[in-house]
Amino acid sequence: MRCEEPLRRKAQVASKEAAAALAISTRPARLLSAPDAAEFAQLPRAQLAGMYAAGCEILECYRVLRKGGLNIVGEVLRGQGKFYEMEHYPKNDVFDEESHAQYYYHAHRAGEHGHFHAFMRRGGMPSGVVPLELPHAEPWPTGDDQLAHLVAISMDGYGYPIGLFAPNRWVVDDAWFSATDLIGMLDTFRIDHAFPSWPVNRWIGAMLVLFRPHIEQLLRARDLAFAAWRCQLPEEDVLERRDIEVFASLPIAVDETIAALRATLAN
């Protein structure tokens, strides 16, 4: 399956500030284990069927991309010039005006080629949902610019997903919502157009469905990790601590999750 030429990460750092950010040694995140077939068995059958369909959609995206000698990451980097760490790919991000979902790809972490950051902007949030009331010195985006980071998807050197993670606020400059509110925004995340790539847009929407239990677990673990840091550092704005880059992470494997779903649905 992975016989293609790997993506080469000859990323260059765009600024001194970015270089300094990369040099910070970060505190380890909570590493979770992915939900298995036993946990899937607790989920409603309709959700399992939806997850399985999303898995098939992901495989279909891979099939058409591979047929053209392409992969997910190559699609968002195509025509974008030299690959700089921290810069967004594609430039100006990908946004759906109807769903208000947004994503971009970039790189600033070891152990992966790069990652996608998936967001929901204000217009796509359920009414009544507001950021947590936490004292913060740094301004959070407000009004129509308000956005919430849902999940980050780590990609390997061949352009395939290998993990999910929940970053600190300063990493993506969003407003800070509870895990429960973020989970409520997952249902409507979709990019229903073809820029910069229809298979990539279908893929990222399907990823949020296939790995929904994983993302829920990740976001709840994020909230627990954040609460633990606040207890440990009561005088500080933990959301701005540059040595806390990621609160929680989780390895993922599309094939294994689809196999677990197939086994669960067969019973």
Ligand SMILES: [Zn+2]
């Ligand atoms: Zn990032």
